[in-house]
Amino acid sequence: MKKLFLLSALALATAAHAQGSLSGTVTIWSWDVAAKALQSTVPDFNKKYPNVKVNVVDLGNQNVYDRGLAGCAAGGVDLPDIYSIENNEAEVFWARFPNCFTDLNTLGADKLAKAFPAFKWTELTANGKRYAMPWDSGPVAMFYRRDLYQQAGINPASIRTWDDFIAAGRKLNTKFGNKVKMATIANGQDDEWFRMLANQNGCFYFDNDASQVTIARPGCVTALTTIKKLNDAGVLAVGDWGGQITNIKAGKTASAMFGAWYEGTIRTNAPDQKGKWGVYLMPASKAGGVRAANLGGSALAIPSSSKNKEAAFAFLQHALGTTQGQVAMLKSQGLVPSLLAASKDPYVAQGQAYWGNQKVWQTILGTLGDVPQARGTQYFQDARQVMIVVQADYLKGKYKTAQEALTDAARKISSATGLPVAK
Structure with missing residues (x-):
């Protein structure tokens, strides 16, 4: 009877959508450019659903997270109809508050599953429930200065592996007397390069079942070894988020x-x-290897306490489940679509003036289907803080090998999370 009831409810909801009879207010919590991007989809949404008022509230990233945790802890009190959540933080909510958000499968999200790459669902699904719908993604790319590469005699098309990248960096050092480096790494501040390289090699802090610490496995060892080679070759500058932007501007x-x-x-x-500027794919660890990874990305969830779930899901379907909605956000704020069909949109195939008229979105979105799955789990920040220190110590020579460093990292992460180290 329960299954029959859900199917009947879905049928009624679909009929209501078709007639455009949904009404009421849908409030969304988000932040910064993400909030502006969502707002850009509202006019076309209202052409379909003129009786639904969409209220996008920009609370700031940290405030959205903090108020979300507080609202869930209070049983869903004062939460919005749609909640913006970063993928890396999502599992904190599913683990601590499994009843705080709606299983979107009950509203029809399961029918949209194959419209998104598998890696985008990994952190949004728990115990067979889809707690959020994929929004933007972070397919990794190498952005480069055409003029500086040309002056150093570097052809980006020839950079296929990290060894090629190091060779190009040495050319750059020679040309500019070590005053221009290939890129900036936030060593000691973040481990984002490690995460990107580990992901491309099919490894991450934890396995996709969130049951073991897997950071000492071969793919992660390859990633950290590569970072050490880059560091020792002297082709990278070091700087935090602001320092990286300063280096780019200068x-x-x-x-x-x-x-x-x-x-x-x-x-x-x-x-x-x-x-x-131009764009090329991230180098592979070896010839013919994977040249894709993901860093960052967000999703939209519907709190269980929402009084207007069907209108909220209709908005999710429009903004995230249609090429029209996703491309509107790409044009408006540069939010990279997760929807696979969006890569076929004519806008994606257009040259972009800032990027020397290169079809950068075609290049970038073309990697979505190649990104290996990875799961941050509810312990993502615990693992990240351990790895920031271990990476910095390894580059300073505290550990003899990457394997030794990551074995130590695995032990520390296991101690912090209670998860066993994979054999």
Whole structure:
């Protein structure tokens, strides 16, 4: 009877959607450019559903997270109809408050599952329930200064592996007297390069069942070994988030590797460098290896306490489940679509003026299907804090090998989380 009831409810909801009879107010909590991007989808949504008022509230990233935790702890009190959540933090909510959010399968999300790459669902699904729908993603790309590469005699098309990247960096050092480096790494501040390289090699802090610490496995060893080679070759600068932007603006780095959302960071912070930048795929660990990874990305969830779930899900379907909605956010704020069909949109195939008229979105979105799955789990921040220190210590010579460093990291992460180290 329960299954029959859910199917009947879904049928009624679908009929209501078709007639455009949904009404009421849908309140969304989000932040910064993400909030602006959501707002850009509202006019077309209201053409379908004129009686639904969408209220996008920009609370700031940390405030959304903190108020979400507080609201769930209070049994769903004062939560919005739609809640923005970063993938890396999502499992904190599913683990601590499994009843705080709606299983979107009951509203029809299971029918949209194959419309998104598998890696985007990994952190949004628990115990067979889909707690959130994929929003933007962070397919990794290498952004580079065309002019600086040309002056150093570097052809980006020839950079296929990390060894090729190091060879190019040595050319750059020679040309500019070590005053321009290939890229900036936040060593001692973050482990984002390790996460990107580990992901491309099919490894992460934890396994996809969130049951073991897997950071000492071969793919992660390869990632950390590569970072040591890059560091020892002297082709990287070191700087935090602000330092990386400063280096870009000053022309002290010729490349930047991040999730594709960094496109907007470069474009808005260095508008005077329009036409000087291009994009190529991240190098592989070996010839013919994977040249794709993901860093960052968010999702939208519907709190169980929402009084307007069907209208909220209709908005999710429009903003996230249609090419129209996803591309509107790409145009508006540079949010990279997770929806696979969006990669076929004509806008994606257009050259972008800032990037020397290169079809950068076609290049970047073309990697979505190649990104290996990875799971942050509820312990993501615990593991990240351990790895930031271990990576920095390894580069300083505290450990003899990457394997030794990651074996120690695994032990510390296991101690912090209670999860066993994978054999």
